[in-house]
Amino acid sequence: MTNLSKRLISQDWFPLLLVTLVGALLLAIISNSFLSAYNLFVMLRILSVTSLVALSQMLVIAIGQMNLAVGAIGGLIAILFGGMLEVYGLPIGLAAAVGLLLGLAAGVLSGALVAYTRISGFIITLALLFVFTGLNLGITLSIPFYKMPQALKDLYDSYLGPIPSILLIPVLAAGAVAGLLYYTRPGRHMLAMGGNPAAAELAGISLSRTTIFTHTLSGGLAALAGMVAVARLGTAEPTIGADWLLPSFAAPVIGGAVLEGGYVSVTGTMIAVVIIVLITNGLLLARTDPFYVQFFLGALILATVLFNRWRSSVNVASPETTSGRP
Numbered sequence: 307m308t309n310l311s312k313r314l315i316s317q318d319w320f321p322l323l324l325v326t327l328v329g330a331l332l333l334a335i336i337s338n339s340f341l342s343a344y345n346l347f348v349m350l351r352i353l354s355v356t357s358l359v360a361l362s363q364m365l366v367i368a369i370g371q372m373n374l375a376v377g378a379i380g381g382l383i384a385i386l387f388g389g390m391l392e393v394y395g396l397p398i399g400l401a402a403a404v405g406l407l408l409g410l411a412a413g414v415l416s417g418a419l420v421a422y423t424r425i426s427g428f429i430i431t432l433a434l435l436f437v438f439t440g441l442n443l444g445i446t447l448s449i450p451f452y453k454m455p456q457a458l459k460d461l462y463d464s465y466l467g468p469i470p471s472i473l474l475i476p477v478l479a480a481g482a483v484a485g486l487l488y489y490t491r492p493g494r495h496m497l498a499m500g501g502n503p504a505a506a507e508l509a510g511i512s513l514s515r516t517t518i519f520t521h522t523l524s525g526g527l528a529a530l531a532g533m534v535a536v537a538r539l540g541t542a543e544p545t546i547g548a549d550w551l552l553p554s555f556a557a558p559v560i561g562g563a564v565l566e567g568g569y570v571s572v573t574g575t576m577i578a579v580v581i582i583v584l585i586t587n588g589l590l591l592a593r594t595d596p597f598y599v600q601f602f603l604g605a606l607i608l609a610t611v612l613f614n615r616w617r618s619s620v621n622v623a624s625p626e627t628t629s630g631r632p
Contacts, residue, residue: 318562319574326577329584337591345591349583350470351462351538357476357579358531359550360557361483362524364575367558368487369520370500370567371420371427376554378438379412379525380532381547385442387533388451388542391458398458402533409529410522412438417521421514442544451542462537475534476576479527484572486523496520500567553582556603560610 314320333340359376366373383405390401416434420427464471487493495516498506507513531550536542559565560581561574585606586599 317573319571319577322561322574322577322581326580326584329581329588333584333588333591336588339591340587345587347470349587350473352586353579353583354470354472354476355531355535355538356553356557356582357576358479358527358534359554360561360575360579361476361479361572362527362531363554364558364561364563364570364572365483365496365520365524365527366427367555367563367565368496368500368567368570369516370503371517371520372431372555373416373521373524373528374428374431374551375412375416375434375438376524376528377547377550378435378442379409379416379528379547380535380550381544382412382438382442382532383409383529384532384536384546385446385451385542385544388454388536389445391455392451392453392542398455398461405533406526406529409532410526412529413522413525414518416525417518420521421517427517439548446544448544450544454536454540454542458537459540462534472534472537475530479530480572480576483523487570487572492516492519497568497570500564500569502568552600552603552607553579556582556607559607559614562614564614565611 330340339345359380362376362380363373386408387401387405390396390404391398396404412434416431419425419430419434423430462470462472466474485493487497495506495511496519498509498511499513499516503513506516528547532546535546539546557578558570558575560578561571561576563570563575582603585602589599589602
């Protein structure tokens with residue numbers, strides 16, 4: 307066995323990769339429609355949004371917090387993006403830049419409230435979920451923006467070879483997040499804060515600054531997801547983001563993230579997004595009631611959390627772990 311193969315097998319996300327391949331193979335055997343060009347294109351379109359949502363939540367999990375407002379931020383930016391295009395006729399690039407800045411601003415607000423009030427991020431982001439959702443519904447009166455530029459739809463439907471061009475956004479975002487977490491000082495500060503906030507503070511890491519920075523990035527990724535969702539649907543729907551909460555936690559948790567913070571896996575999270583998309587697509591191909599999708603995802607999260615807790619207890623109890631070996 308080569309060194310490359312050994313390194314691949316030793317990765318925490320390798321079992322997830324095997325599950326993904328086996329799942330895709332089973333779906334291909336069960337349904338002739340699974341490998342059709344149309345079905346693969348639909349799955350990739352869903353993947354382009356879900357992966358950004360998962361990365362947004364994963365960053366906040368890395369510091370030992372959670373962002374319940376990911377979907378609300380994405381939904382608010384989606385309708386603001388759509389409004390800028392339909393009502394004010396802004397160019398797509400300019401509207402996207404403004405939308406991204408607004409998402410970052412929403413993240414700054416969230417992070418600052420958590421950092422300076424010392425109130426649990428759960429409570430703060432829960433409150434902001436309703437604040438941003440209320441703004442969304444107040445601005446739109448629950449009426450979508452329908453008249454999106456044809457250029458936006460053409461951009462979303464374009465290809466780079468056999469791959470939809472829109473997939474470049476989550477791929478580049480995942481690469482940037484991985485580079486940030488593992489090769490930069492701010493990223494190391496985030497993981498250190500999640501692993502042990504008291505020790506991180508004693509080491510000179512500003513917990514307030516790290517919290518604001520993390521939530522800002524999370525808001526920016528949520529904004530990107532919202533705007534990609536508008537391009538995917540061809541309309542700016544007030545309901546965008548309403549069903550993002552479950553997958554936003556499912557992908558990082560299934561991907562191996564420690565909910566207490568300190569460890570996340572970008573590769574594992576992206577593979578978990580593929581698993582979620584496969585589950586959703588498989589249930590639809592089997593003509594299962596779509597409402598059961600949430601049941602299966604919730605059960606999968608519960609099973610993953612229980613497994614991770616069991617694995618942690620086994621590692622703590624093992625002589626190899628307690629012997630002090632790195």
